[in-house]
Amino acid sequence: MNPTQQHPRALLGAGPTPLHRAKGLREDASLLLKRDDLTGFGLAGNKARPLEFLMADALARGCDVVVTGGAPASNFVGACAHAAFVTGLACEVLVASGPATSVPLQLARACDALVRHTECDRSLIDEAVDKRAGELQAQGHRPYAVPRGGATAVGALGFADAAFEVRAQLDDLGIDPNRATIVLPVGSGASLAGFMAGTAAMELNWRVVGVSVSRPADQMAAQVMILSAACSALMGTSPAPSGTFALVDRAENDNAQDGHGGGAPLMRASEGILLDPHYGVPAFDVAMELPATDREPVVLWQTGGLPAAIEFLGVSHSIVMGRS
């Protein structure tokens, strides 16, 4: 049984997202793409998953306004404002210092979110979100505070469910899940935390490789363990033992989030997807380096990142996968 099904969920996406072999990238069919760029909810990509649980939780608690925050180019803030809009909740977005506009901020404004620019560094935005939620509460509102990336135990349920989803798809392809390697880009750590909680709930031993793009790997690993255990507690399942995932440190790419770009070359291959410079390109690079065969494949989680991919197309920092 999938324990995430006991939790309220506001359906946003149109999952399950496809899982398919990427023969144009690895002719031996050893690479599979998990297409969370196709979750079917606006530009949210992977972030539709946590938002389904977060919005449902906000509604279940009788909240009337969602407060979140992030960097100006944060995919999550646009997706969160969009999710609040369609579920009938007001939304405030606190923006860390950086460029004045971006596709996610334009999306948030189009969804009637109140977008407030701050002088905060991105690392301090969660405190500002809590403070603003406190002010709104004092004014008689019922705020629902969502930290960067939706990194709460409730948000992590989205990727606990995703672990069940991809396991069933591997089964359908006749691939033993325990022989697969899953590669996930890691920002806030919410996705990896949930994925590990789902993995532990299923008692699976697949290899999980996170690609940490914004924080040093050891710091991120500790955070992921805490969040993952909180997610398991919410599901009433055993937590993931330590050492059951690996983290590759790619934090040096982080300048892309602030609007400077990661510097990856424009590339033509053959799968028809766009990789954003912040998450997609580093995860792709790691996935291509890992040994794999058709029976022991690498599954690259293509998380989306379309706003950043679009913004960086003009300066050649996104990877276009098209003709070979």
Ligand SMILES: Cc1ncc(COP(=O)(O)O)c(C=O)c1O
């Ligand atoms: C496109 C994309 N991929 C990956 C991630 C990383 O997910 P997480 O923050 O759950 O680690 C994000 C986070 O916003 C994202 O927008």
